Amino acid sequence: MSVLPLALPGQQAGVRRVALLGVGTVGRALLVRLQSLQHPRLQLCLAANSRRRWLGADGLALAGSWSGGDSHDGSGALPDALRAGDIVVDATASAELAAWHPRWLRQGLNVVSANKLGLGGPLLRQHEIRSLATEGRHYGDAATVGAGLPVLRTVRELRAGGDRIGAIVGVLSGTLAWLFDGYDGSELFSQRVLSAVAQGYAEPDPRVDLSGEDVKRKLLILARTAGYALEDAEVRVDSLLTPAIESATIENLAQALTSLDGPLAERAARTARDGKVLRYVARLDAAGARIGLEALAPDDPIAVGRGCDNRIAIWSSRYRDRPLQIQGPGAGAEVTAAALLDDILRVLG
Numbered sequence: 328m329s330v331l332p333l334a335l336p337g338q339q340a341g342v343r344r345v346a347l348l349g350v351g352t353v354g355r356a357l358l359v360r361l362q363s364l365q366h367p368r369l370q371l372c373l374a375a376n377s378r379r380r381w382l383g384a385d386g387l388a389l390a391g392s393w394s395g396g397d398s399h400d401g402s403g404a405l406p407d408a409l410r411a412g413d414i415v416v417d418a419t420a421s422a423e424l425a426a427w428h429p430r431w432l433r434q435g436l437n438v439v440s441a442n443k444l445g446l447g448g449p450l451l452r453q454h455e456i457r458s459l460a461t462e463g464r465h466y467g468d469a470a471t472v473g474a475g476l477p478v479l480r481t482v483r484e485l486r487a488g489g490d491r492i493g494a495i496v497g498v499l500s501g502t503l504a505w506l507f508d509g510y511d512g513s514e515l516f517s518q519r520v521l522s523a524v525a526q527g528y529a530e531p532d533p534r535v536d537l538s539g540e541d542v543k544r545k546l547l548i549l550a551r552t553a554g555y556a557l558e559d560a561e562v563r564v565d566s567l568l569t570p571a572i573e574s575a576t577i578e579n580l581a582q583a584l585t586s587l588d589g590p591l592a593e594r595a596a597r598t599a600r601d602g603k604v605l606r607y608v609a610r611l612d613a614a615g616a617r618i619g620l621e622a623l624a625p626d627d628p629i630a631v632g633r634g635c636d637n638r639i640a641i642w643s644s645r646y647r648d649r650p651l652q653i654q655g656p657g658a659g660a661e662v663t664a665a666a667l668l669d670d671i672l673r674v675l676g
């Protein structure tokens with residue numbers, strides 16, 4: 328069993344303490360990366376799930392069961408050991424923790440987030456975070472859209488160079504990309520969803536993906552980064568959920584998912600007859616922000632790519648006729664944890 332080096336009392340000069348909130352799929356992958364990196368200027372001082380936290384010399388088991396630790400209330404209150412300049416990593420999807428992001432910045436902490444509810448939650452919070460993340464306080468968001476693909480960074484750089492972003496179109500969900508990759512209606516869609524869950528491509532409750540909610544958060548973050556003060560209610564979402572799926576318990580969800588089979592098979596067959604493919608697309612342009620299933624030509628920049636690939640096309644002042652395109656694996660613990668670590672290292676400068 329591997330044990331991480333942990334911050335002990337008496338922090339050395341130049342060393343940043345790291346508090347990791349969320350030790351699920353992504354958080355654990357980040358712990359593995361931190362351990363293999365052994366960066367002399369980073370010390371893990373806290374790791375926590377929603378109920379327990381492991382502090383200082385208690386030791387953190389990377390493999391096997393997480394036992395021991397102290398119970399805690401899952402709030403964002405952090406131990407006093409953390410000081411200005413230290414780093415909080417939010418690897419949860421917790422709305423409660425996202426509300427703490429501005430407070431942590433106000434305390435002088437740097438924040439690195441995979442949690443989309445920070446920048447993709449209420450617009451006021453996004454403004455607060457952006458205005459607080461100045462003067463040496465970092466807010467790392469690379470993991471929130473495209474799992475570290477250089478999407479947000481590119482949008483920021485285009486704007487810094489004076490470009491106006493005219494439109495952004497993308498397949499922003501690795502799960503939905505996987506579900507529609509090669510789907511022509513000949514196979515039961517419900518079986519594809521169950522197979523995605525079994526292989527870890529979808530959340531244990533796939534409604535998080537099928538509802539379009541996760542894609543909406545990503546589009547909000549992208550739009551706001553592009554300079555559009557978009558409110559949640561302004562995004563039109565064409566959800567894949569049927570009433571039966573919405574009201575199902577997790578136990579009868581598999582049965583409820585079959586309500587998608589007929590309608591989607593029919594749509595896929597019609598789409599194939601037209602020589603097109605189905606993709607779940609997010610769009611931001613002069614017509615507004617909208618998300619839903621679309622039939623695209625197979626050579627459309629948004630239709631290409633395989634498996635869990637995200638693909639994003641950006642039109643700006645300098646890319647008027649043909650968009651700038653970014654494509655690559657946009658989901659998974661490894662790439663997401665790597666994006667978090669990149670943001671942590673950016674804090675070190």
Ligand SMILES: NC(=O)c1ccc[n+]([C@@H]2O[C@H](COP(=O)([O-])OP(=O)(O)OC[C@H]3O[C@@H](n4cnc5c(N)ncnc54)[C@H](OP(=O)(O)O)[C@@H]3O)[C@@H](O)[C@H]2O)c1
Pocket residue numbers: 348349350351352353354375376377378401402418419420421423424441442443470471474657658659660663
């Ligand atoms: N998985 C991916 O491929 C991927 C890609 C990009 C972004 N993300 C984002 O990364 C985040 C984490 O995803 P994941 O797949 O690792 O999720 P996960 O496996 O469900 O893990 C979530 C972790 O957060 C913990 N947590 C929840 N509320 C907490 C609280 N109040 N305080 C401390 N810990 C809390 C959970 O603890 P319990 O176990 O006690 O509930 C669990 O350890 C999400 O925002 C997700 O959208 C994931």
